[in-house]
Amino acid sequence: MTVEATGESGFDAPETAGWLADATRQASLAYFGQPAAAVGEGGTIPFLSQLQKKYPAAQFLVTGVLGPDSNAHGPNEMLHVPTAKRVTASVAHVLSQVR
Numbered sequence: 001m002t003v004e005a006t007g008e009s010g011f012d013a014p015e016t017a018g019w020l021a022d023a024t025r026q027a028s029l030a031y032f033g034q035p036a037a038a039v040g041e042g043g044t045i046p047f048l049s050q051l052q053k054k055y056p057a058a059q060f061l062v063t064g065v066l067g068p069d070s071n072a073h074g075p076n077e078m079l080h081v082p083t084a085k086r087v088t089a090s091v092a093h094v095l096s097q098v099r
Contacts, residue, residue, distance in 0.1 A: 014056075
């Protein structure tokens with residue numbers, strides 16, 4: 001079986017609104033004890049560019065749950081439950097601040 005790769009146009013997040021930056025900073029400090037960080041990885045999640053086309057003014061909070069020894073997308077990939085709980089609490093905090 002041959003699988004053909006397809007490409008997407010990529011995703012370029014809009015500038016982060018002040019309320020979202022504040023809520024993310026507060027949540028990160030509260031649940032991780034450190035300031036929030038942003039990482040640009042290119043357009044690795046095609047669904048985001050589709051959402052951006054549909055809702056061009058939307059703000060985006062894209063998270064992942066790795067944590068210690070998670071080995072994402074590896075044969076022994078696992079979920080680090082303590083990190084998952086902190087990420088979930090952080091997202092809940094940010095959602096409570098939606099304006």
